Amino acid sequence: MNLAQAWSTLNGVPDPEVPVLSVVELGIVRELAVDGDEVTVTLTPTYSGCPATEVIQDSVVEALRAAGARGVTVTTRLDPAWTTDWINPAAAEKLRAYGIAPPHLKAADVQPLRFHPRGIACPRCESLNTQRLSAFGSTACKALYRCLDCLEPFEHFKPI
Amino acid sequence: MDANSLSALPYVLRMADACLIHGQRLAEWCGHAPVLEEDIALTNVALDHIGQARALLSLAGALEGRGRDEDALAFLRSEREYRNVTMLELPNGDFARTVLRSFLWASFMKVLCTALASSTNPQLAAIAAKSLKEVRYHQQHAGDWVVRLGDGTEESARRMGEALALLWPYTAEWFADDEIDAQAEASGIGPAWSSLQAPWRAEVDPVLAEASLTPLAQDFNYGPFRSTGKRGVHSEHMGFLLAQMQSLPRAFPGAVW
Numbered sequence: 001m002n003l004a005q006a007w008s009t010l011n012g013v014p015d016p017e018v019p020v021l022s023v024v025e026l027g028i029v030r031e032l033a034v035d036g037d038e039v040t041v042t043l044t045p046t047y048s049g050c051p052a053t054e055v056i057q058d059s060v061v062e063a064l065r066a067a068g069a070r071g072v073t074v075t076t077r078l079d080p081a082w083t084t085d086w087i088n089p090a091a092a093e094k095l096r097a098y099g100i101a102p103p104h105l106k107a108a109d110v111q112p113l114r115f116h117p118r119g120i121a122c123p124r125c126e127s128l129n130t131q132r133l134s135a136f137g138s139t140a141c142k143a144l145y146r147c148l149d150c151l152e153p154f155e156h157f158k159p160i
Numbered sequence: 161m162d163a164n165s166l167s168a169l170p171y172v173l174r175m176a177d178a179c180l181i182h183g184q185r186l187a188e189w190c191g192h193a194p195v196l197e198e199d200i201a202l203t204n205v206a207l208d209h210i211g212q213a214r215a216l217l218s219l220a221g222a223l224e225g226r227g228r229d230e231d232a233l234a235f236l237r238s239e240r241e242y243r244n245v246t247m248l249e250l251p252n253g254d255f256a257r258t259v260l261r262s263f264l265w266a267s268f269m270k271v272l273c274t275a276l277a278s279s280t281n282p283q284l285a286a287i288a289a290k291s292l293k294e295v296r297y298h299q300q301h302a303g304d305w306v307v308r309l310g311d312g313t314e315e316s317a318r319r320m321g322e323a324l325a326l327l328w329p330y331t332a333e334w335f336a337d338d339e340i341d342a343q344a345e346a347s348g349i350g351p352a353w354s355s356l357q358a359p360w361r362a363e364v365d366p367v368l369a370e371a372s373l374t375p376l377a378q379d380f381n382y383g384p385f386r387s388t389g390k391r392g393v394h395s396e397h398m399g400f401l402l403a404q405m406q407s408l409p410r411a412f413p414g415a416v417w
Contacts, residue, residue, distance in 0.1 A: 048208055048211030049204075078286035
C-alpha cells in the first residue's frame with residue numbers, strides 16, 4: 001500500500017453521523033504515514049463527547065485492512081483542536097446539497113456571548129428568513145433550524 | 161513520578177471531577193426537561209463535559225503513574241478522593257437552577273481554559289483548547305436562558321432569583337486559593353484560580369445585569385460560608401450521587417456492552 005492509496009481509502013470512509021462527508025472531508029484525518037504494509041493514522045475528535053469517535057476509529061482500521069494494510073495504528077491528536085474551518089468549500093457544498101446548512105462563518109467570527117449566529121441560509125431554497133428551533137440537534141455538531149419561506153426544517157453544522 | 165507531575169495531579173483532578181460530576185447531574189435531566197429541545201441541550205452539554213472528564217482523567221491517571229485509567233478514576237474512588245467544587249454536586253433543583261449553574265460554570269471553564277493555553281503541560285493545554293470551543297457554546301446557551309428567565313415572568317424571575325441566592329455563595333470556593341493553586345502557578349501548570357475571578361466576573365456580570373438579577377445578589381459579596389469540595393470534603397448530596405454513578409461498575413467490574 002502506498003500513501004496515495006491510503007488517502008484514497010480513507011476518502012471512502014464516511015462519517016457515521018454525516019455520511020455525505022468522508023472522514024477526510026470532515027478534516028479529522030490529520031496525518032497519514034505508510035511504511036510498507038503498516039499504516040499510521042492520526043485522527044482528531046470533533047467534540048470531546050462525540051459518541052462517533054470510536055466508531056470512526058474502527059471503520060478507519062477496517063477500511064485500511066480491507067485495502068491491504070497489515071497493521072493499522074490509530075493515534076488521537078487534540079492539538080490543534082478541530083475546527084469547522086477544516087471543512088473545505090467543496091465539502092461544504094456537499095453538506096448543503098445533502099440538506100445540512102454548512103458552517104458559513106469562520107469559527108473565530110462567532111460572537112462568544114449570548115447571541116447565536118443569525119442569517120443561516122436554508123440549504124434548500126437559500127432564503128435567509130430562517131429561525132433556530134433548537135441550539136442542539138441530532139448530534140453534538142449540529143443545531144436545528146427551520147426556513148420560514150419554504151417551511152422546511154433543516155440542520156445547521158455549528159461553526160467551532 | 162516527578163515532583164511536577166505530583167503537584168499537577170490534584171490540580172487536574174479538580175477540573176476533571178468538576179466536569180464529570182456536572183456531566184452526571186446534567187445527564188439526570190434526560191427525559192425530564194421541560195421541552196424536548198432543552199432535554200437534548202442539557203444532555204448534549206452533559207456529553208461534552210463527560211468527554212472532557214475522560215480526557216482529563218486519562219491525563220490524571222498518567223500523572224499519577226499507578227496504572228489507573230479514566231474508568232478506575234471515574235468510578236472506583238471514594239467520596240473524599242473527588243476534587244470537584246461543591247456547587248456542581250448539589251441537586252439539580254428546577255430548570256432555572258440548572259441553567260444558572262451551567263452558565264456560572266461554563267463561564268468559569270471559559271476563562272480557565274483560556275488561561276490554560278499557556279500551561280507547561282502540553283496535554284492539559286490541548287484538552288483546554290478543545291474544551292474552550294465547547295464551553296463557549298454552553299455559555300451562550302445557558303446565558304440565553306438566564307436572561308429569558310431572569311427578565312421573564314414574575315414566576316420565572318422569582319425562580320431565577322432563588323437559584324442565584326442559593327448558588328452564588330458556592331462560587332466563593334472557586335477563588336479561595338490553597339497550596340495546590342500555589343504549586344500549579346509556580347510550576348506553570350495553570351493559573352491560581354483566584355486570578356480567574358476578575359475575568360469570570362467580566363463574563364458573568366453583564367448577563368446577570370441583562371437578566372435583571374443584580375439587585376438580588378446582595379452586591380455579590382461573599383459571606384463567611386466556604387464550601388470545601390475541591391479539598392475533598394463534600395456536601396451530603398455527594399454520597400447519593402456517587403452511589404448512583406458507581407453502582408453499575410462496582411456491581412459488574414469491567415462490564416462492557
